[in-house]
Amino acid sequence: MGFLLECPNCGKRDVYEFRFGGEAHKRPRVNSSSEEWMKYVYMRENVAGVQQEWWFHRLGCHKWFLAIRDTRDNSVSI
Amino acid sequence: MRALFRKEKMWQRHKLKPRYDVVVIGAGVHGLSIAYYLAKNHNITNVAVLDKVYLGGGNSGRNTAIIRANYMTVEGVHFYSESLKLYEELSKELNFNLLFSQIxxxxxxxxxxxxxxxxxxxxxxxxxxxxxxxxxxxxxxxxxxxxxxxxxxxxxxxxxxxxxxGGVIRHDAVVWGYARGVERHGGEVHPRTEVITIDVKDHQVTGVRTDKGEVIRADCVVNATSGWCTTVSKMVGVDLPVxxxxxxxxxxxxxxxxxxxxxxxxxxxxxxxxxxxxxxxxxxxxxxxxxxxxxxxxxxxxxxxxxxxxxxxxxxxxxxxxxxxxxxxxTPDYSPILGEVDGLKGFVLDVGWGTYGFKAGPVSGKRIAELIATKRTPDVIRPFRLSRFREDRLVSEKGAAAVSH
Incomplete structure (x- = not known):
């Protein structure tokens, strides 16, 4: 099912106006080990449930923002 | 004539045994072909294939059944062309018409x-x-x-x-044919049996617990799921780039x-x-x-x-x-993740199947079975090991697999 996302500037809009930016995860420090960088670049939580994720309002105001979505049914809580 | 209309069940309803040599999670084309080749090629028959829904209820029943081998990397072409060759012989092998049309x-x-x-x-x-x-x-x-x-x-x-x-094949028939083959060789398929946790002791997998309640002991557990491969791998703390x-x-x-x-x-x-x-x-x-x-x-x-x-x-x-x-x-490189995991014995991956899993069912089943039986990773699946991301040796098939065919 398609769903609506709430852009901080433009309000609720259809998900196809946005570009998905993947799950939110923390960038390691510059001097972190290559193992930590490998995990940052490749490994994903890929949660079947609620996750915080990046979205970009491609066909709107071009704002990058974080949203919280349940990946099982695409219900958005923020 | 009676034989034509015989009512032979293709697989039986079994009670879960307390111990198996190998437990395969996911009864799609991959899980079933692993169990089939374990029994047929390596005489390992004490095998259970578990699935949380019905047989082929995941992506083995949802894909668009296209078979091809025209990939871009040397590793990919070797791998998928072996699978195509197995598919060409599969109706005869399973004695089951898979309606393979090489159109x-x-x-x-x-x-x-x-x-x-x-x-x-x-x-x-x-x-x-x-x-x-x-x-x-x-x-x-x-x-x-x-x-x-x-x-x-x-x-x-x-x-x-x-x-x-290249061509198309009847995907449900592949699942049913393999399931019947597993049972005929002495293995067991268990639909509607969801794995809840996987037990690990001293970096060695020891068994699984299902929603049926029993503990099943097994020294080798294969993750052959699609869609839920991260969920299953998290049970043993293995991160996946999926x-x-x-x-x-x-x-x-x-x-x-x-x-x-x-x-x-x-x-x-x-x-x-x-x-x-x-x-x-x-x-x-x-x-x-x-x-x-x-x-x-x-x-x-x-x-x-x-x-x-x-x-x-x-x-x-x-x-x-x-x-x-x-x-x-x-996966980041549009290639699967196959084989063992560093630091954890008895956990075998057959995951990361993106948009190209169905066409690879026979070859990954055959080669993962070989890996389990011989404890050696066959050359044809070695490029697809999980550690390739750490070693920076990705197998980029994006140019040949990015649109799901």
């Missing part, structure tokens, strides 16, 4: 850079003994008369990669036979073929966001149909009957 597979190019990509694939394929070559609009028109090869479309067809041995995206496909009402090739356009994000019943099966690119929802969207249907009409303008009055979604475990 031929066309990957269209609409831009100069896409044509260059086809050249590269054609040359890699030829060097490794896979029948595929670049053909031009006049020959494309002869093979697929209904295809619009004129200058009318926004992206006219410039060339195609013609892969004659993001799960839905992929949608649809099917139209039946038409008279007019299309006897699989037609794929990566530029237009669509692929089309006609089934033996006359329906057109059309599929799309993966959805633009990750999700575990198997629902379908109007936007994707519009995209599939609009692009299919660019290729086949004559279909504009045809009605779509069904649309569905399946879950694709996308």
């Amino acid at each position: 031929g597979h066309l990957s269209l190019a609409h831009t100069d850079s896409a044509v260059n990509g086809l050249w590269r694939r054609a040359e890699v394929n030829k060097a490794l003994g896979v029948n595929s070559r670049v053909i031009w609009p006049d020959e494309i028109k002869r093979l697929v008369p209904a295809l619009d090869t004129s200058d009318r479309p926004r992206y006219p067809v410039k060339a195609a990669l013609y892969h004659a041995p 993001v799960t995206h839905p992929l949608q496909a649809c099917v139209t009402e039946p038409l008279k036979p007019f299309l006897d090739k699989v037609v794929v356009s990566a530029n237009l994000h669509v692929y089309v073929y006609q089934t033996d019943r006359g329906e057109l099966v059309m599929g799309s690119e993966i959805d633009p966001y990750s999700s575990y929802s198997q629902g379908s969207t109007l936007e994707t249907l519009e995209s599939i149909v609009a692009h299919a009409l660019e290729l086949f303008p004559g279909l504009r009055h045809v009605r779509v009957l069904r649309q569905w979604g399946g879950l694709c475990d996308m």
Whole structure:
């Protein structure tokens, strides 16, 4: 099912106006080990449930923002 | 005559035993073929294949059943062409008609850079003994008369990669055939048995617990799931470079036979073929966001149909009957993750199958079974080990697998 996302500037809009930016995860420090960088670049939580994720309002105001979505049914809580 | 209408159950209902040599999680084409080749090639028959729903209820029943071997990397071509060869013999092997039709597979190019990509694939394929070559609009028109090869479309067809041995197979039959083969060789299939946790002791897998309550002991557990491969791997603390995206496909009402090739356009994000019943099966690119929802969207249907009409303008009055979604475990390099995991004995991965899992079922089953039986990773699957991400040795198939064909 398609769903609506709430852009901080433009309000609720259809998900196809946005570009998905993947799950939110923390960038390691510059001097972190290559193992930590490998995990940052490749490994994903890929949660079947609620996750915080990046979205970009491609066909709107071009704002990058974080949203919280349940990946099982695409219900958005923020 | 009586034998013709015999009522032989293809698989039985079993009680779970307290101990197996190997437990396979996921009873799709991959899980079942692993169990089949374990029993047949290596005489390991104390095997249980568990699935949380019915047999083939995941992506083995949701894919669009296309088989091909015209990949881009040397590793990929070796791997998928072995699978194609196994598929060619599989009806005989399983004594079960899988309705394999090697009708031929066309990957269209609409831009100069896409044509260059086809050249590269054609040359890699030829060097490794896979029948595929670049053909031009006049020959494309002869093979697929209904295809619009004129200058009318926004992206006219410039060339195609013609892969004659490619085709389609009855995907449910592959699942059922393997399941029957597993049972005939002494293994067990357990549908509606969900694995809740996997027990580990001293870096060695010791068994699984299911929603039926019992503890099942096993020294070897195979993760052969799609859609849930991250969930299962998390049970033993193994991180995967996987993001799960839905992929949608649809099917139209039946038409008279007019299309006897699989037609794929990566530029237009669509692929089309006609089934033996006359329906057109059309599929799309993966959805633009990750999700575990198997629902379908109007936007994707519009995209599939609009692009299919660019290729086949004559279909504009045809009605779509069904649309569905399946879950694709996308990896960064569009290649699967196969084999053991560093630091954890007895846990074998057969995951990350993105949009190319069904066509690889037989080869991964055969080779994962060989890995379990001999404790040595076969050469053909070694490039797909999980540690390739740490070693920076990715096997990039994006150019040949990005549109799900």
